Amino acid sequence: QAWTKRWGWNREFPGRFDGLRHWIQEGHTSRAFTMNLLNLPAYAIHGSGDVIVPPEHSRHMVAELRTLGAPVEYREFPNKGHGGLPGHAIEQGLGWLCAQPRVPFPKRVRWKADRMRHGKAYWVRLEQKQRPAAFSEIDAEAVDRTHVTIKTENLRAFSLQRLAPLFDPAKPLFLQIDGERVIFPPARGDAPAWVQLRRVPDLGWRDAARLAEPPPALRKRAWLEGPISEALLQPFVLVQGTKAEDELTNKLC
Helix, strand or coil, X not given: CHHHHHHCCCCCCCCCCHHHHHXXXXXXXXXXXXXXXXXXXXXXXXXXXXXXXXCHHHHHHHHHHHHCCCCEEEEXXXXXXXXXXXHHHHHHHHHHHHCCXXXXXXXXXXXXXXXXXXXXXXXXXXXXXXXXXXCEEEEXXXXXXXXXEEEEECCCEEEXXXXXXXXXXXXXXXXXXXXXXXXXXXXXXXXXXXXXXXXXXXXXXXXXXXXXXXXXXXXXXXXXXXXXXXXXXXXXXXXXXXXXXXXXXXXXX
């Protein structure tokens, strides 16, 4: 946004693939994921005279964080350029950060992801989209130890972790999801810590463990949703043939 206003970068070019272009561009923009910092305090510093990375970057980010109710502190130094901040700026920032308490089990988790491999936060895990090439969002809040309210956007499947500090495993868990209600029975001793929910066409959200048919094996999910770079960014095996009809191929192998 700052570069667009100053230099005309990232201008809109409406067309057939405008939605895809917007998703790819926003996926590389920190501001698009500000809602994820609900439980993570942030400290931002910038010089008002920075002409390389304009201060509007920090101003927009901080304004978005404050609008969303995320904890943030902002310090802007007049007439300071790129890399020209005073030494005490970092010390003050570190002092502020070290004074923030960590909340290991937040009652509310708000998360947005462009790909499912980035879809895990605290006790929530995004697992499958309804539409590819679009963001997925979830806003889950533990109202008390037996009730959770959830709002989703572009999700077909997700899981919740029944953590003892948040939920009572000996009692049913009542979920209110996008206006629907799903009830999980009390957890058994050998029950998995994660419970999965899946959206069924024409039926809505259901307990995945109670569905008669499992989801198809070939589906877009974490590390299996594209692009091809995802396959190359995790461990993989190359199998090289050692016998062929062509003798030259054998020698090359």
